[in-house]
Amino acid sequence: QKDPHLRECEIQGDIIVGLQKDEEVFVFFKILDARKFRKVLRERLTDRITTTSSALARELQVKAYKREGHRHRLPLIGINIGFTHAGLETLLGAAKCTGMDPSFMAGAAAQAAALSDPVDANGNPVWKPAFASDTIHGVLLVAGPAREVGQPGPAETEASAIVALFGNAVAVVDRETGITRPQRGHEHFGFLDGISNPGVRGITPRTNPENPNQGVPGQDLLWPGAFVFGYPGQDPDKPFEEPGPEPHLPHPWMRDGSYMVFRRLNQRVPEFHAFLDAQAAALGTDPALLGARMVGRWQSGAPVMLAPLQDDPLLGADPARNNAFEFSQDKAQRRCPYGAHIRKTYPRDDLKDPGTLGLKDPEGFVQAHRIMRQGIPFGPEVDEATEETTTVQERGLMFVCYQTSIVEQFEFIQKDWSNAPSFPPAKMRPGGGAVTPGHDPIIGQAGGPRQMDEPLPNYPTGSVRSTLDMPEPFVVPTAAGYFFMPSLTALKTM
Ligand code: HEM
Incomplete structure (x- = not known):
């Protein structure tokens, strides 16, 4: 079977490759003026969105930079954007947002009880209030290099500049910052993370001479439709090497897009x-x-x-x-x-x-039932003096994963x-x-x-x-x- 050709200039960069991130700012916003929002998005922001092709080019650039012996990261800024179902309805009208993933349409808060998240007497999740009760229309992801001590991070500065472009077309509902730990690549419990993500046919290089269906040894290559609309997907009834049908595309505008699950997970270290x-x-x-x-x-x-x-x-x-x-x-x-x-x-x-x-x-x-994970830790290191046995300051993981079915991928893993x-x-x-x-x-x-x-x-x-x-x-x-x-x-x- 030939690998499918991916439209790399169409697919946002965090989905398969991941943005380079020492710091990542997540700006959650509400759209107040849809007409102005669409205009700014089209004229000022879309050309700056990091695509899969630019993310791949950056990966090569970063590897070459490391080979030259540089210890610091390149000062690259990555920008991606996504919308909730309510946000898409605001921008496109309800008729263009029918038939999407049922959990996506219901929204994360409605799914909390089914995932056994802590909920109150009314079944509402006990989350940060902006997420539990407010309507969020979208999220802006801005990833960048680490900040200098005492300075705002480059990702933060860029995120503020983008929010300013939208002016009164948006209201910021919440802002979260993920920061890579000093023990690079390790999550807060101390374990190395980001080791095992699926490989994707058409993107992931095959480096296992003994198995043409793997990227690095043990990394099975999946069909891109598992993560991006408009490509062959995985058939649960067939060997994974064989292409499955393309995931159902209720609207042509969804082609080359992906569902993103965001979860702010506190870790009691x-x-x-x-x-x-x-x-x-x-x-x-x-x-x-x-x-x-x-x-x-x-x-x-x-x-x-x-x-x-x-x-x-x-x-x-x-x-x-x-x-x-x-x-x-x-x-x-x-x-x-x-x-x-x-x-x-x-x-x-x-x-x-x-x-x-x-x-x-x-x-x-x-x-x-696989997902593409692209999260980042948040919060400070444990303060040995004040937090020997009990958490005082919040820390954890800004969990992010991509898929073409929230029901069959993220939620299935968590629930089933x-x-x-x-x-x-x-x-x-x-x-x-x-x-x-x-x-x-x-x-x-x-x-x-x-x-x-x-x-x-x-x-x-x-x-x-x-x-x-x-x-x-x-x-x-x-x-x-x-x-x-x-x-x-x-x-x-x-
Ligand atoms: C793998 C930690 C949340 C799904 C891992 C690994 C660690 C880890 C240390 C091994 C490294 C690797 O294979 O990349 C955590 C922590 C979490 C968390 C500390 C919460 C704070 C989640 C959630 C899901 C998830 C919410 C999905 C529902 C996975 C998957 C793998 C993984 C699919 C890869 C398993 C493999 O391919 O072998 N996680 N994780 N994790 N985690 Fe998590």
Whole structure:
């Protein structure tokens, strides 16, 4: 099968490639004057939107710059824009916004209870008020290099300049800033993030000589329709290598666009580490190993599938090796718990067991539920003096992911996998008896108590049964929004 040709100049740059971001400002706005908004968008902003082709060119530029030995990032500014369903209706009229993804049309707040986000007595999410009760029409993403100490960041300055262009056509409802941590690439619990994203046919270079269907070893190449409208997608009933039908396009203007899920997720970092210390002591294990089993990777990024008992920082840092594993061989969760964050959110070949869910093609099914993650941490480092065991200052992850179906991709992972104690299904203990894998310890949330099965490895053999009780979630959603990121042509002709 030939790779599809992607219209790289049409697709916004954060969707597949990602904007270069040491700092990223998210401006959430309401449109007050649609006519003026459309004019400014068309005449002043669209030409400055970072596309996939410019994001790819920048990637090469950054690599060359690094090779020359520069330690600082290039001062590149990336700009993208997206709209909620209410925002699109304001700009295009209701008739052009029918038949879109049902969760997108309902809006993120309406979906909060179904995702088990904390809600009040009326079922409204307990988020930052602007997200829970106000109508947000759009989000402007501005990414840039890190700020100098005491100065506003370049992304912040640029975001303010763009907001000024729109003048009284918009009202800013909320503004959020993501900042890369000093421990580059690591999220606030300390783990290397952004290791495993799907590859995309037509964009991702194939660097695994042994497998033409992969980018780096272990990175399966998906059809672009999984993330962008107007291309072949993934068929859940067929091997993932085969192209599936294009996702349904209710309106031509949606071609080359993508849905973006934004979630502001607070991380209770001192509580997480205090929990690891206390539980590791109670179980007679090491806090770093317990943390690695909860995530499925050591803080270095090394997967527990390949380094089950001890960290291997060289493995963690090596893109040619740190993704090269599957789960089906690990039948008794000796290497990686079924409930580990990465096994829940991307079970790879774990559903291969005969009869599981009665799936026509277990791997095709898994690949039809993938997302492209492009988030960034927010908030300050933990202050050891004042936050030894309890969070004082907010910090966490500005989680961002892209897909062509919010229902089948982001929401499916959160609801049907991370929040579902029985997933992955039909797992048996070596001596017999069914396993309840439990919740994803990082993002699994449910009304009742949270548990994860087998925090102790039992590797290579052993039969010490253990269960991890996780009373309070370590990740707390504090805002969310569902957006559509249109193509450049759609932005120009809105
Ligand atoms: C992978 C942390 C929220 C889906 C990872 C990894 C870490 C991590 C450390 C491993 C690195 C990598 O493979 O890139 C976190 C933290 C979160 C969070 C701290 C919240 C504060 C979420 C959410 C989702 C999600 C909300 C989706 C519902 C995934 C997926 C992977 C992943 C799909 C890749 C698994 C793989 O391909 O092997 N996350 N995550 N994460 N996470 Fe999260």
